[in-house]
Amino acid sequence: xxxxxxxxxxxxxxxxxxxxxxxxxxxxxxxxxxxxxxxxxxxxxxxxxxxxxxxxxxxxxxxxxxxxxxxxxxxxxxxxxxxxxxxxxxxxxxxxxxxxxxxxxxxxxxxxxxxxxxxxxxxxxxxxxxxxxxxxxxxxxxxxxxxxxxxxxxxxxxxxxxxxxxxxxxxxxxxxxxxxxxxxxxxxxxxxxxxxxxxxxxxxxxxxxxxxxxxxxxxxxxxxxxxxxxxxxxxxxxxxxxxxxxxxxxxxxxxxxxxxxxxxxxxxxxxxxxxxxxxxxxxxxxxxxxxxxxxxxxxxxxxxxxxxxxxxx
Amino acid sequence: xxxxxxxxxxxxxxxxxxxxxxxxxxxxxxxxxxxxxxxxxxxxxxxxxxxxxxxxxxxxxxxxxxxxxxxxxxxxxxxxxxxxxxxxxxxxxxxxxxxxxxxxxxxxxxxxxxxxxxxxxxxxxxxxxxxxxxxxxxxxxxxxxxxxxxxxxxxxxxxxxxxxxxxxxxxxxxxxxxxxxxxxxxxxxxxxxxxxxxxxxxxxxxxxxxxxxxxxxxxxxxxxxxxxxxxxxxxxxxxxxxxxxxxxxxxxxxxxxxxxxxxxxxxxxxxxxxxxxxxxxxxxxxxxxxxxxxxxxxxxxxxxxxxxxxxxx
Ligand SMILES: NC(=O)c1ccc[n+]([C@@H]2O[C@H](COP(=O)([O-])OP(=O)(O)OC[C@H]3O[C@@H](n4cnc5c(N)ncnc54)[C@H](OP(=O)(O)O)[C@@H]3O)[C@@H](O)[C@H]2O)c1
Ligand SMILES: NC(=O)c1ccc[n+]([C@@H]2O[C@H](COP(=O)([O-])OP(=O)(O)OC[C@H]3O[C@@H](n4cnc5c(N)ncnc54)[C@H](OP(=O)(O)O)[C@@H]3O)[C@@H](O)[C@H]2O)c1
Numbered sequence: 001x002x003x004x005x006x007x008x009x010x011x012x013x014x015x016x017x018x019x020x021x022x023x024x025x026x027x028x029x030x031x032x033x034x035x036x037x038x039x040x041x042x043x044x045x046x047x048x049x050x051x052x053x054x055x056x057x058x059x060x061x062x063x064x065x066x067x068x069x070x071x072x073x074x075x076x077x078x079x080x081x082x083x084x085x086x087x088x089x090x091x092x093x094x095x096x097x098x099x100x101x102x103x104x105x106x107x108x109x110x111x112x113x114x115x116x117x118x119x120x121x122x123x124x125x126x127x128x129x130x131x132x133x134x135x136x137x138x139x140x141x142x143x144x145x146x147x148x149x150x151x152x153x154x155x156x157x158x159x160x161x162x163x164x165x166x167x168x169x170x171x172x173x174x175x176x177x178x179x180x181x182x183x184x185x186x187x188x189x190x191x192x193x194x195x196x197x198x199x200x201x202x203x204x205x206x207x208x209x210x211x212x213x214x215x216x217x218x219x220x221x222x223x224x225x226x227x228x229x230x231x232x233x234x235x236x237x238x239x240x241x242x243x244x245x246x247x248x249x250x251x252x253x254x255x256x257x258x259x260x261x262x263x264x265x266x267x268x269x270x271x272x273x274x275x276x277x278x279x280x281x282x283x284x285x286x287x288x289x290x291x292x293x294x295x296x297x298x299x300x301x302x303x304x305x306x307x308x309x310x311x312x313x
Numbered sequence: 314x315x316x317x318x319x320x321x322x323x324x325x326x327x328x329x330x331x332x333x334x335x336x337x338x339x340x341x342x343x344x345x346x347x348x349x350x351x352x353x354x355x356x357x358x359x360x361x362x363x364x365x366x367x368x369x370x371x372x373x374x375x376x377x378x379x380x381x382x383x384x385x386x387x388x389x390x391x392x393x394x395x396x397x398x399x400x401x402x403x404x405x406x407x408x409x410x411x412x413x414x415x416x417x418x419x420x421x422x423x424x425x426x427x428x429x430x431x432x433x434x435x436x437x438x439x440x441x442x443x444x445x446x447x448x449x450x451x452x453x454x455x456x457x458x459x460x461x462x463x464x465x466x467x468x469x470x471x472x473x474x475x476x477x478x479x480x481x482x483x484x485x486x487x488x489x490x491x492x493x494x495x496x497x498x499x500x501x502x503x504x505x506x507x508x509x510x511x512x513x514x515x516x517x518x519x520x521x522x523x524x525x526x527x528x529x530x531x532x533x534x535x536x537x538x539x540x541x542x543x544x545x546x547x548x549x550x551x552x553x554x555x556x557x558x559x560x561x562x563x564x565x566x567x568x569x570x571x572x573x574x575x576x577x578x579x580x581x582x583x584x585x586x587x588x589x590x591x592x593x594x595x596x597x598x599x600x601x602x603x604x605x606x607x608x609x610x611x612x613x614x615x616x617x618x619x620x621x622x623x624x625x626x
Contacts, residue, residue, distance in 0.1 A: 189545035232502035242609030245602035289558035296555030
């Protein structure tokens with residue numbers, strides 16, 4: 001493939017950052033990769049695993065001379081990162097990122113971005129529920145979608161370069177506005193995660209409450225039964241609800257409006273089904289369940305998706 | 314293993330019925346298996362696939378002389394089945410079933426059950442989202458839990474026999490009261506299915522609405538984007554929401570009270586998280602998400618569960 005960027009700086013070396021580094025190494029896409037990480041532990045592991053050429057605990061130092069800077073921290077750190085690196089950025093450098101929300105994140109970076117430095121924000125639709133530099137792997141983005149959300153006035157050359165990088169990594173690139181991205185992801189990703197987090201907590205509270213109050217009664221849910229019978233539907237939810245708490249706290253706080261809109265729609269529908277159950281309206285339930293079955297078929301038949309069902313956001 | 318029942322009659326030859334038949338054949342557990350099915354198509358396929366020795370379109374005829382009768386139809390058919398077979402049941406015969414709800418189902422069967430015929434209701438915690446005689450397979454119940462819910466006054470010998478059958482099939486048997494079963498399954502299975510059905514419908518409506526109203530606008534969700542980006546969390550829900558509409562309509566109507574109770578608990582928690590998002594209460598979100606992560610660990614570490622994540626209720 002050949003080198004696309006002479007010097008790349010990754011800020012944050014967790015699941016996504018380290019996977020990007022590995023994928024760039026695999027393709028020989030970067031001349032030198034420098035990784036900035038907060039903790040000594042992460043820096044040491046990253047060097048040891050060999051997906052970076054050098055590391056630094058100082059973000060400003062790390063971005064010096066870099067042609068591409070990729071922000072791979074949780075969304076809540078963006079403001080501080082943008083501020084810290086601003087004075088050290090090279091003229092003509094491109095900033096990109098991998099964050100799960102886009103509108104707010106672009107505003108956070110733009111507040112500090114110097115003239116002559118480009119921003120092409122991005123979001124790979126690939127991930128697992130694991131975190132940290134050891135969780136990453138080079139194949140994470142193979143065949144997956146990456147959404148880029150340049151502003152209307154963004155530099156076309158910079159967009160082309162970031163697009164070329166992701167294609168060389170093996171991903172499929174889609175370009176859309178930040179606002180559009182945030183609504184699509186609110187329904188396909190953020191709301192599903194919120195719901196999974198909720199029900200797993202609800203179930204756990206129920207178990208604990210009943211165990212405490214009625215340790216011996218037979219007609220109440222006993223500790224561990226929720227887990228024991230989790231194969232009956234619950235298990236999929238626990239996997240999603242095992243995702244990183246910091247990352248997801250930041251997602252909901254950052255994509256607040258779109259998440260609340262989708263949540264409102266969901267709740268109206270849930271209440272309608274609840275009412276149908278209470279009043280025994282079997283036909284209404286059957287119609288709804290028949291319609292959703294069609295959607296499942298479309299998902300399964302979608303050609304370009306990775307078949308690995310264990311990959312999430 | 315040896316024959317445990319000389320003559321077994323399965324009523325309903327779909328995913329669960331045909332899988333039980335296959336598992337009994339594999340173990341040589343039944344002398345003769347007769348299958349009762351509504352449609353000629355199902356009867357022909359069942360004979361062709363060879364998991365039954367004979368078939369009948371007449372349930373009363375089919376149960377004649379049977380030592381064990383297993384009801385494997387959707388729950389909504391139980392009353393009619395119980396009524397139809399009652400006059401033809403042999404003295405000492407055992408009725409069992411595989412239905413996903415227990416209290417209501419036991420009442421439905423008891424309304425017609427003759428004296429001297431035993432009832433040991435059951436529910437295998439195993440399944441897929443597929444239906445029909447071709448969807449079944451002998452290994453479906455291997456290493457999975459089967460819950461038996463005999464009434465307090467049920468015949469101990471009959472319970473032993475049904476227990477022995479499931480153990481010979483390869484399952485792990487748990488005995489509990491019907492009411493307890495219905496609450497546990499409401500939270501581990503029925504509520505997760507209801508939620509998945511809801512959100513998949515919500516997402517589909519959103520797509521259709523926006524596509525209709527604003528086919529060209531860029532900042533709205535376009536048709537197929539929900540499916541395209543389903544890897545980001547939504548995909549797991551679509552799988553659950555692809556389950557059989559008739560079966561699940563019957564589950565919600567049959568286990569109404571417990572489902573509504575769990576739904577109420579879930580909604581309270583969801584509203585609390587919604588409020589935390591609206592008011593930017595990051596710590597509250599982080600605490601909740603940290604707690605649910607622990608539960609994921611317990612599920613993953615559970616030794617006796619099948620590792621096949623593609624099996625649901
Ligand atoms: N996980 C997914 O499935 C997924 C998918 C697509 C996009 N994303 C996005 O990718 C980004 C990173 O997610 P991830 O899963 O890679 O997370 P991760 O594995 O937890 O890694 C996060 C990295 O950021 C660093 N970091 C955390 N807080 C920081 C702070 N306040 N200042 C500076 N550095 C900080 C961490 O440093 P230490 O190692 O020193 O703690 C770590 O190196 C997020 O914005 C997320 O929205 C995630
Ligand atoms: N699917 C699961 O994951 C799962 C797991 C555990 C327990 N269960 C329970 O197992 C039972 C059967 O589920 P399944 O998945 O095996 O369903 P299925 O594949 O749809 O098969 C249902 C069978 O019942 C027959 N049937 C349907 N309606 C009937 C009626 N009104 N009268 C007589 N027969 C009728 C069907 O006949 P035709 O073939 O002629 O249409 C078919 O043979 C349900 O009670 C369900 O709660 C299901």
